[in-house]
Amino acid sequence: MNVIVGIPSYNNADTIGYVVKQAAEGLKKYFNGGVIVNADGGSKDGTRNVVLNTRVPESVEVQSFVYKWPIPGKGSAMKELMEFAREKGADALVFVDSDLRSITPEWIYKLAKPIEEGYDFVAPHYIRYKYDGTITNNIAYPMTASLYGKNIRQPIGGDFGVSAKLFDVYLDNEEVWKTNVARFGVDIFLTTTALAEGFKVTQTALGLKIHDPKDPAASLGPMFNQVVGTLFMLMKKYEEKWRSVRKIDEVPLWGNAVGGEPEPVKVTLELLKIRAKELFVQNEMVLKRALSEETFEGVKKALKTFDFDDVLWSHVLFDGAVAYREGVLSEAEPLVSLYFAKTADFVEKTGGMSTLEAEELIRERAKVFLEEKDYLLERW
Structure with a gap:
């Protein structure tokens, strides 16, 4: 299976080297190698240098580029990572965030392998501290589950596996990438589209998620606007899909659930x-x-x-x-x-x-x- 790992970034020099190293080990161990590609938003801290200078096994190729889509944001990076993967004929594209401190080589296997088994979209299933992911817990999770009837616990988790079949669906309408989908709206867009368009979806057990969390009141206002605005926009688009949903179905969990106690997250x-x-x-x-x-x-x-x-x-x-x-x-x-x-x-x-x-x-x-x-x- 041809697997590409895509890493969106902006000023993540402190953490991205570790992510690249773990992803490279995962590609070598489970898929005989592959490509890691970083789409950067014009970092000023040497993020791309860190990516390109991280030592990886010979079977793994590392590339980095500054995305050209004019709207600055995570979604713009992910758009161009999908275009790259499509151009390279990838069977699966695994997205991982650039600030992860808990990623292991197994994450790459767990996000890509279900696609080889026939799934199209692989959502992450983590153990997160109770105050990590407040937009997920208060909005994205209950809204997605109740609207579309699928118990996806982390619809905006950031780390996903996507099949080649979905590239065209996500990239089909360029206009959508001129909205908040180009920013932090991208994760809810990926998840909702996969659900509403009837693709085969699973969750994969990744264990603890440790990253650079944000204090909600101090820094999550813009993210709220982008995620919720995108969620509302998709409700208009997919009204006929969610109106008749009357129950929440469990979504299969791929792999064995992992235990552990996450790092506390500060909330003021x-x-x-x-x-x-x-x-x-x-x-x-x-x-x-x-x-x-x-x-x-x-x-x-x-x-x-x-x-x-x-x-x-x-x-x-x-x-x-x-x-x-x-x-x-x-x-x-x-x-x-x-x-x-x-x-x-x-x-x-x-x-x-x-x-x-x-x-x-x-x-x-x-x-x-x-x-x-x-x-x-x-x-x-």
């Missing part, structure tokens, strides 16, 4: 609360138009106590999707204050819990979203 609770209140005031008028009256009143109450239950939260996102569809919201950014508030609620409720106990709450959230789907359909 007070900053989350401050930012939630400040941004709500700034966006109050547009939120009043975007949310139903009942949801808006519920949100105002929740911002006083930071007790923000999953039913209310599902209504916020469903109302947001409707407002986006109707043009009341041109982007998801006005909702970011409520994401901060919901994250603060989760941090407070899970303070004394283990990651495993917190995981149960996250999985229950997806079920609540499914139960509230009639609300979405009525509003839609």
Whole structure:
């Protein structure tokens, strides 16, 4: 099987050498070699030099280029990695993030081998600290599971296996790459498209994910806007696919589940609360138009106590999707204050819990979203 490993990057000189080395070992050990290609966004820290100077086995070729797509972002890098893989006749393209510290050679095998066995899209399945992946846990996971009926736990995980069959599907419409799909919207685009277009999907057990996490209130606002905006855009496109979904099916887990306790991730609770209140005031008028009256009143109450239950939260996102569809919201950014508030609620409720106990709450959230789907359909 011809496997290419693609690594998008921007100023990742400190971590990318390790990723290249582990990926190269995986290609040599399991696929008799292959190509590692880095698509860089014009790093200023020597990222590409690190990639090209990392020692790899003779059977592995390493390339690096600066992507040409004019919108700076992870999606632009991944677009051109798919174009590269298609041009080289790859059977499988494995995407891995450039800041991974827990990647092993086995990750390459686990992300590529299912494609040889007939799967088209391989999503990662990690153990992550309870406060790592707050956009995943609060939005991408419950929305994807309840809308498309597939229990994909990490729909925006970043590390994926993609079959050659999907390259043309993803690259078919150049217009979509002029949206937030060119930025952090790319992961939800890859996952949703594979699900909605009926491709064969699995998850693969990768164990612990240790990377450079971000404190939500300090740095995740733009990512929220890009991911949620893309999710809403795809809801419009795939309305006929998700309207009739009434249950969440399990998605096969490829490989044996791996245990372990992840590194703690710092979340500044007070900053989350401050930012939630400040941004709500700034966006109050547009939120009043975007949310139903009942949801808006519920949100105002929740911002006083930071007790923000999953039913209310599902209504916020469903109302947001409707407002986006109707043009009341041109982007998801006005909702970011409520994401901060919901994250603060989760941090407070899970303070004394283990990651495993917190995981149960996250999985229950997806079920609540499914139960509230009639609300979405009525509003839609």
